[in-house]
Amino acid sequence: MTAEGMKRPIRRALVSVYDKTGLEELARGLHTAGVELVSTGSTAAKIAAAGVPVTKVEELTGFPECLDGRVKTLHPRVHAGILADQRLDSHRKQLDELGVRPFELVIVNLYPFRETVASGASPDECVEQIDIGGPSMVRAAAKNHPSVAVVVNPERYDELLAAVEDGGFDLAARKRLAAEAFQHTAAYDMAVANWFAEGYGADEGPWPDFIGISYARKQVLRYGENPHQPAALYLDPTGTGLANAEQLHGKEMSYNNFVDTDAARRAAYDHADPCVAIIKHANPCGIAVGADVAEAHRKAHACDPLSAFGGVIAVNQPVSVAMAEQVAEIFTEVIVAPDYEDGAVEVLARKKNIRVLRCADAPAAHGESRPIEGGLLVQAKDRLQAEGDDPANWTLATGEALSADELAELAFAWKACRAVKSNAILLAKDGATVGVGMGQVNRVDSAKLAVQRAGEERTRGSYAASDAFFPFPDGLEVLTSAGIKAVAQPGGSVRDEQVVEAAEAAGVTMYFTGTRHFFH
Numbered sequence: 001m002t003a004e005g006m007k008r009p010i011r012r013a014l015v016s017v018y019d020k021t022g023l024e025e026l027a028r029g030l031h032t033a034g035v036e037l038v039s040t041g042s043t044a045a046k047i048a049a050a051g052v053p054v055t056k057v058e059e060l061t062g063f064p065e066c067l068d069g070r071v072k073t074l075h076p077r078v079h080a081g082i083l084a085d086q087r088l089d090s091h092r093k094q095l096d097e098l099g100v101r102p103f104e105l106v107i108v109n110l111y112p113f114r115e116t117v118a119s120g121a122s123p124d125e126c127v128e129q130i131d132i133g134g135p136s137m138v139r140a141a142a143k144n145h146p147s148v149a150v151v152v153n154p155e156r157y158d159e160l161l162a163a164v165e166d167g168g169f170d171l172a173a174r175k176r177l178a179a180e181a182f183q184h185t186a187a188y189d190m191a192v193a194n195w196f197a198e199g200y201g202a203d204e205g206p207w208p209d210f211i212g213i214s215y216a217r218k219q220v221l222r223y224g225e226n227p228h229q230p231a232a233l234y235l236d237p238t239g240t241g242l243a244n245a246e247q248l249h250g251k252e253m254s255y256n257n258f259v260d261t262d263a264a265r266r267a268a269y270d271h272a273d274p275c276v277a278i279i280k281h282a283n284p285c286g287i288a289v290g291a292d293v294a295e296a297h298r299k300a301h302a303c304d305p306l307s308a309f310g311g312v313i314a315v316n317q318p319v320s321v322a323m324a325e326q327v328a329e330i331f332t333e334v335i336v337a338p339d340y341e342d343g344a345v346e347v348l349a350r351k352k353n354i355r356v357l358r359c360a361d362a363p364a365a366h367g368e369s370r371p372i373e374g375g376l377l378v379q380a381k382d383r384l385q386a387e388g389d390d391p392a393n394w395t396l397a398t399g400e401a402l403s404a405d406e407l408a409e410l411a412f413a414w415k416a417c418r419a420v421k422s423n424a425i426l427l428a429k430d431g432a433t434v435g436v437g438m439g440q441v442n443r444v445d446s447a448k449l450a451v452q453r454a455g456e457e458r459t460r461g462s463y464a465a466s467d468a469f470f471p472f473p474d475g476l477e478v479l480t481s482a483g484i485k486a487v488a489q490p491g492g493s494v495r496d497e498q499v500v501e502a503a504e505a506a507g508v509t510m511y512f513t514g515t516r517h518f519f520h
């Protein structure tokens, strides 16, 4: 037998758990298998109440649990029992001399620090929930995995009982458990370190001097952006957002599906009315609002049906059966919505492959980050602001002031433009995009693309938005000569005067928003 396959029988276990899920069954099972149990305060009380013999830690240490539980297991009799390397004659001899008996199993889970912080508890209450003795035992047992098995997750109890009855865990299993244990304490410490950094660290503005990130693998993906790139999806500890969406139907999500679905949600949630965004390669090929989601979808799809083929659809409200019927007619990679009305998923499921996702959370408002070589860029999310994105705060740069309805049309174009990769020029009419020019390295080409996509008829009388100022009049002139009615742009170029003159000469209304929405 290989060393990896060698099992270590479990005779004595140390059990100290905050989360007591499954504890009684576990204790009974261990006892039946002949394992002696040693345990702390209320864990021991619960085991004893279940009629299972248990030794209290304080009987073992000869020292009372004290300081409101701050000191329970922090004792050499406990830690020598966990840390003795049973492969070494010298360690076994020392344990004998000291009268310490070894543990072969440690079962611990930690005080709920993260949950306590999330509950809005006071700093003192949060600090009290920083587990000290628990991580010490977990780390000690994980370090000593050649001799000790460590279990930190109640979901492993069934597996644990099966292993105990089967002669114990082999070394390979103890290594896996040790890896899980160190992940558990590392993620725990990361939460503590972040909390301290945010509250007590040397901040600069809102930026803590340390950001700890812990991710746990959710799934291995078929491949990454391209088939030769291996890829996987990891989850952060928030348990929210797209990465945690529930898949109701369809093929497994791919890397690109996730990227596009993220972009689609970003676009769809900018509008209060029922809104549908259709995304290809992280850019919108249609965004529209409507009286209901079915109408919004028809309008969004009409923007660019050619590009919408194989698109990713996000909706900001539950999908109706009527909308599902429409989507089922079009080849669609993914649809994501906060929910689905009765029967809608069944209609969508007529297409075998379409991935149907339910994600109840709106996209999070907190910061966003982007790794660069050797570092991480972090910024506040580009949300729509009260100023700048509210037409009430815009400045009329030239032309006739728009009516309230017309201004709402221009505001829709402005908001929709935020979801387009820079340089972005977007044309809209009747609460729907009609032409989107995205991702060009100059604004003139983006303008040309938007006009070309909209076509002559739809461009005439449309409402245009530019994600950043026009550095020269040329980009604007592409739009005005194609007949747009009005345009919203941040303003702020050194050549604003020339740009305003060009708009004036064309008889086009121009508003300065004062806010920029670059999106790279």
Ligand SMILES: NC(=O)c1ncn([C@@H]2O[C@H](COP(=O)(O)O)[C@@H](O)[C@H]2O)c1NC=O
Pocket (backbone or CB within 6 Å): 016, 017, 018, 019, 039, 040, 041, 042, 043, 044, 069, 070, 071, 072, 073, 074, 108, 109, 110, 111, 130, 131, 132, 133, 134, 135
């Ligand atoms: N201080 C200690 O020596 C100590 N030893 C174990 N704990 C924790 O106490 C909890 C279990 O305590 P109880 O059995 O009293 O419910 C576990 O979450 C364990 O991680 C401790 N608590 C905090 O550090």
